Each structure stands twice: as structure tokens, then as C-alpha cells.
Amino acid sequence: MTNFPFTKSELITNLINFSQNKLQNYASNRNFDYGSPHHNVSKISPYLRRRFISEEEILSIVLRYHKINEIEKFIEEIFWRTYWRGWLESHPWIYDQYKTYDKDECIPEKTGIKCFEHWKEELLDTGYLHNHSRMWFASIWIFTLGYSWQSGANFFKNNLLDFCPASNTLGWRWVAGLQTIGKPYLARADNIKFFTNKRFYPQNELKENFILNNQNLTNGKPKDFIKPDAKKLIKYENLGIILNNNDLSLHQLLKEKEIIFECCLLFKEHKNILINNFQKKICEDIKNNDHNIVSVNNFQDIYKWLKDKNIKNLILPYETVGNKVFYENEFLKNITNLEVRYTFYLREWDCNAFQHATKGFFNFKKKISTLLNQANIKK
Ligand SMILES: Cc1cc2nc3c(=O)[nH]c(=O)nc-3n(C[C@H](O)[C@H](O)[C@H](O)COP(=O)(O)OP(=O)(O)OC[C@H]3O[C@@H](n4cnc5c(N)ncnc54)[C@H](O)[C@@H]3O)c2cc1C
Incomplete structure (x- = not known):
């Protein structure tokens, strides 16, 4: 059973409750796993990952109840996701190498x-x-059962x-000691006992020591992040946008600027029933809140929609490494043949941050206050 709401209004209510009741203790409490339903953390990640809610929206809500310096840890965590995404943009070969690993080992039945x-x-x-x-x-x-990190991922x-x-x-990769090279994360029974509030104590069951022989490994020289030459969100003739799991709230940005546009939402079935249901329900909520949004299930539907609506300019959500849907695809050739000019829109949040995410998080962290000043956080 999932305990994740399917509507934006419930999500915001939950976030307000979290801000009012839990966020003040987040820094000291966040590392404890007290078991489901995990009231001590926000559980916002399935929504933020799809930009069903954006970083700015989250921060606008939590900063109604707290000053920045009171919730630094939470803000830092929000930026961890941004950092990882930016880091992978500058090291795309890391994901390419992982992708080639198709030996999908089954999870051990009983350990x-x-x-x-x-x-x-x-x-x-x-x-x-x-x-x-x-x-x-x-x-x-990885260390006790001896499986590869890729199969776990x-x-x-x-x-x-x-x-x-x-x-x-x-x-x-970080747990495996490949991200901070040579420093694996080893789960320890005492640490599990403490941070699960004594629910578990796997004494003598874990391999708590491990010497890695990968000191000579390197992740390669980072590629510079080149800001995309993207269209700004301004008025264009016959404008269309497509929402998908890379960004389910891009239309809100256009609405705020009073730009007129057509919008469709690409929904693709997921083979995992729970995930599929979650995605389906949150997409229904988006459409319930805006009856002009058209559902599409595949590229053929999109071509038809482009023709029916006479779209000439198209904005697509930017696709970071691992999230390609339209990029590197026949799709772009086909829409060009339909005389549609397209652009991938990278949100300002990412555009400002990715250039700083080429090295370690420690370096990136120094930029957080500048990035917060640049962000469009409504108070
Ligand atoms: C092995 C491993 C795999 C992971 N896989 C994913 C994944 O596929 N998708 C995913 O979203 N997160 C992943 N994480 C990061 C993290 O565990 C989740 O983002 C977090 O648990 C989400 O729960 P929350 O929203 O309640 O977090 P909160 O503690 O409430 O944090 C708020 C937000 O900060 C961000 N955040 C918090 N911790 C991290 C972190 N360690 N790394 C990056 N962002 C963070 C998330 O966006 C999160 O929603 C992984 C971590 C590990 C160690």
C-alpha cells in the first residue's frame, strides 16, 4: 500500500503540516528510520522528481513557517538532488557505463x-x-551479499x-565507494540499532569491514556545463508544450506569465503496477485542474495533436542524463518535417546550479545561498 497522496492540494496540505510540526526537528531527526509512514521526513521525492511540485514551490511553502537558517539541513537536502543531476550532466559516461550492465540479478529470496x-x-x-x-x-x-551495485541500482x-x-x-556508486573513491559506506549493526530506534539489530550478520582495491579509479574529467541556448518563456505564435515525467508543472510557469499555449501530457505505462497507478493518478489530477490539457500516449498521438492544434513552436521539458524521451530520437526529425520549431526548456533552478556541480558537494554547497537568492521563491 502506498501512503502517497495523488493530488497537489493534498500534497501541499501534507507539506504545510510537515513544515509546522516536523521541520524544526528535521536536522536531528532525519537520519532515524522509525518505520512507515515516516513522519520525520517529507516524502516529497516522488513529486519533486517529476516536478509535479518544483523546488521553488516547496521552498515557498516551508519558508512561510521558518527562516532559512532554521532549516538549512532541509534546504541542503533539496540541493543534493540538484547536485547529483548536475554532476551526472558533466559525467554522462558514468550513466552510459551503468546502462550497459543488463545482468539484472534477482533479489535473494531469503537472506x-x-x-x-x-x-x-x-x-x-x-x-x-x-x-x-x-x-x-x-x-x-554489495558488501554482505556480494552482489554488484548495478544490479542493486x-x-x-x-x-x-x-x-x-x-x-x-x-x-x-557512493555506497560502493566509487563516487568518493575508495570510501565505501559500510552498514554497521550498532548504527542500524540506534537509527531504527532498536527495531533491528543485525549483530554478527553483516560484513562490517571491507578493503577496496580501486584507489586508482577516476571518474574522468568533468565536461563543462554549457547553458542551453533555449527559448525564454515568452509569447510565441501557435505555441504548444508537452508535459511528461521530466516536468509535470511547466504549464504553470507559462500561465504565471499569461502566455497563451496548447498543452498535452504524455503518459507512458510503467510495468510496475504501483508506480503506474501513482503516475496515472497524479496525471489525472493535473488534467482535473486544467481541462485544456490533452492526454497523449505515444509519438503518433503527439504528431496528430501538433497538426490538429496547428502548433508551430514547441517547448519540451529539458532532458537530463538518464531521462531522454524525445532527444536522440526520430521524433525530432518528424516534428521538424511538420515545420514545428522546438526547444528543450531547462528551468532556471537547474540552469543556475548545474555549472557548479562538476566537483564535490562541498564545493557546490558554498553556492547554495547565491542559488537561493537567484531562485524565484515567493514569500
Ligand atoms: C542507494 C540510494 C539510492 C537512492 N535513489 C534515489 C532515487 O532513485 N530517487 C530519489 O529521489 N532519491 C534517491 N536517493 C536519495 C534519497 O534517499 C531520497 O531522495 C530520499 O530518501 C527521499 O525521501 P524524502 O523525500 O522523504 O526526503 P527528505 O529527507 O524529506 O528530503 C527532502 C528532499 O531532498 C532530496 N534528498 C534528500 N536526501 C537526498 C539524497 N541523499 N540524495 C539526493 N536527494 C536527496 C530529495 O529530493 C528529497 O525529496 C537514493 C539514496 C541512496 C542512498
Whole structure:
């Protein structure tokens, strides 16, 4: 069972409750996994990942109740996702290498490790795992059970509601000691006991020591981030936009600027029933809130929509590494043949941040206050 709401209004109500009741203790409490429904963390990731809600919207809400310096840890976490996405933009070969790994190992049926079994079931039942449990789970998967990090990343990919190519791939690599090279994350029984509030204590069940022989590894020289030469969000003749899982609220930005446009929403079935249902329901909410949005299921539907609406200028959500839908595809050739001029729109939030995400998070973190000043956060 999932405990994630399907409407934006419920999501905002939850975020307000979280801001009023939990956020003041987030920094000291966030590392505890007390079990579902995880009231001590925001559970905003499945929505933010799809930009069903944006970073600016989240911060606009939480900053109604707190000053920036009171919730620095939460803001920093919001920027971790931005950082991972930006880092992967400058190291795309890391994702290409992972993608070539198609040996999708099955998860071991019974490991005898109670906490591991619990997290496996929780993930399969709810599509969510607390951050600390993701770290422990990944560590046990790699170091105690001896499976590859790629097969674990695939397991998360197929089951997480918030699956994000950057956060997931780099999260697994970080645990494996490949991201901060030579420093693996080793799950320890005492740490699990403390941060699960004594719900689990896998004493003598885990491999708590591991020497990595990959000190000579390197992640390669980062590519510079080149800001895309994108159209600004201004008025164009016969303008259309397409929403998809890369950005489900782009239309709101155009509305705020009183720009007239046609809009369609691409929904693709997901083989995981829980994820499919979640995506379907939040897409229904978007359409219920705006009856002008047309549903499309494939490229043929889009071509028809472009013709029917006589679209001549098209804005598509920017596609970061691991999120390609329209890019590198026959699609772009076909719409050019329909005399449609297209652009991939990178939100200002990403555009400002990605250039700083080429090295470690420590460096990136120094830019957070500048990035907050640049962001369009309504107070
Ligand atoms: C092995 C592994 C795999 C992961 N895979 C994913 C994934 O596929 N998709 C995904 O969204 N996150 C992933 N994460 C990051 C993190 O676990 C989740 O973002 C977080 O648990 C989401 O829960 P929340 O919204 O309640 O977080 P909160 O603690 O409430 O944090 C608020 C927001 O900050 C961001 N955030 C918090 N922690 C992290 C983090 N460590 N890395 C990046 N962003 C963070 C998320 O957007 C999150 O929604 C992974 C972490 C690990 C260790």
C-alpha cells in the first residue's frame, strides 16, 4: 500500500503540516528510520522528481513557517538532488557505463537478515524507503551479499516511486565507494540499532569491514556545463508544450506569465503496477485542474495533436542524463518535417546550479545561498 497522496492540494496540505510540526526537528531527526509512514521526513521525492511540485514551490511553502537558517539541513537536502543531476550532466559516461550492465540479478529470496528482508518488503509494498535504509540496504547488498551495485541500482530503479537516474545511480556508486573513491559506506549493526530506534539489530550478520582495491579509479574529467541556448518563456505564435515525467508543472510557469499555449501530457505505462497507478493518478489530477490539457500516449498521438492544434513552436521539458524521451530520437526529425520549431526548456533552478556541480558537494554547497537568492521563491 502506498501512503502517497495523488493530488497537489493534498500534497501541499501534507507539506504545510510537515513544515509546522516536523521541520524544526528535521536536522536531528532525519537520519532515524522509525518505520512507515515516516513522519520525520517529507516524502516529497516522488513529486519533486517529476516536478509535479518544483523546488521553488516547496521552498515557498516551508519558508512561510521558518527562516532559512532554521532549516538549512532541509534546504541542503533539496540541493543534493540538484547536485547529483548536475554532476551526472558533466559525467554522462558514468550513466552510459551503468546502462550497459543488463545482468539484472534477482533479489535473494531469503537472506536471514531481518532488517534487509523488512526493507525489501517495504520497498515492494510502498515504493519508498527512508534514505538511511537505502544506504544500509545498498551496503548489505554489495558488501554482505556480494552482489554488484548495478544490479542493486536496477532493483531500486524498478521499484522506487521516486526513481531518479542521477540520485539512484550516484547513490549506489557512493555506497560502493566509487563516487568518493575508495570510501565505501559500510552498514554497521550498532548504527542500524540506534537509527531504527532498536527495531533491528543485525549483530554478527553483516560484513562490517571491507578493503577496496580501486584507489586508482577516476571518474574522468568533468565536461563543462554549457547553458542551453533555449527559448525564454515568452509569447510565441501557435505555441504548444508537452508535459511528461521530466516536468509535470511547466504549464504553470507559462500561465504565471499569461502566455497563451496548447498543452498535452504524455503518459507512458510503467510495468510496475504501483508506480503506474501513482503516475496515472497524479496525471489525472493535473488534467482535473486544467481541462485544456490533452492526454497523449505515444509519438503518433503527439504528431496528430501538433497538426490538429496547428502548433508551430514547441517547448519540451529539458532532458537530463538518464531521462531522454524525445532527444536522440526520430521524433525530432518528424516534428521538424511538420515545420514545428522546438526547444528543450531547462528551468532556471537547474540552469543556475548545474555549472557548479562538476566537483564535490562541498564545493557546490558554498553556492547554495547565491542559488537561493537567484531562485524565484515567493514569500
Ligand atoms: C542507494 C540510494 C539510492 C537512492 N535513489 C534515489 C532515487 O532513485 N530517487 C530519489 O529521489 N532519491 C534517491 N536517493 C536519495 C534519497 O534517499 C531520497 O531522495 C530520499 O530518501 C527521499 O525521501 P524524502 O523525500 O522523504 O526526503 P527528505 O529527507 O524529506 O528530503 C527532502 C528532499 O531532498 C532530496 N534528498 C534528500 N536526501 C537526498 C539524497 N541523499 N540524495 C539526493 N536527494 C536527496 C530529495 O529530493 C528529497 O525529496 C537514493 C539514496 C541512496 C542512498
